[in-house]
Amino acid sequence: MANEKILMLQMAVTDMAKAKAFYAEQLGFKVTKDYGKGDRHWVSLELPGGGPSLTLSTMHVNMKPGTMNLYLSTSDIEAAHEQLKAKGVEVNDVQDNLYGPGSGVKWFDLNDPDGNRWLMVQS
Template sequence: MANEKISMFTIAVTEMAQAKAFYAEQLGFRVIKDFGQGDQHWVSLELPGGGASLNLTTMHENMQPGTMKLYLTTSDLEAAYNELQTKGASVNEVKDDLYGPGSGVKWFEITDPDGNRWLVVQA
């Protein structure tokens, strides 16, 4: 079947070195490929636990930097929040209303250098 799992997704970035550093050094993605340069540059990364790869690209095609909203889950939201702050990431305060007022689902938001939004959610 062609719809068994998502294998990769792509995010348009303006400054590859800055984006690559954010994803590898702050979010903990592992660089698996790095090809090209300038406006023909892409970097593939993966989470330590595997899954779909994240591809950063300066070849924007029909994408605009800063327009993605993605979700990460963690079993320990407080530890993730503290780790990201320690690494110098700008994180928003922890909230407990991901699915609306009173839902009790804890989360916080972080943005990459281009303004793409990541919501980190308590699993």
């Protein structure tokens, strides 16, 4: 098959040091590559559970910082919420209506330093 899986997502950032610290130190991503400097800087990160890598880039081409919505899953939404708060991440309250009123799917959201929105969803 030609398309088997998503390998990488690329995200535009304005301040690489701040973005790299947020993803590595606060969200727990592992830095796997760090290339370049200034307006030609890329940092690739992976989640502990695997999956596609996230590459932060100061070379924006046709991307704009702060325009992405991304979803992460967790088996324990309350623990994830408390853990991120303890690391200094500004998180919104846990809700139970991701797919609309009465859906019962628990989630909360947070923004990275550029304003990209992450939704943490209990799976």
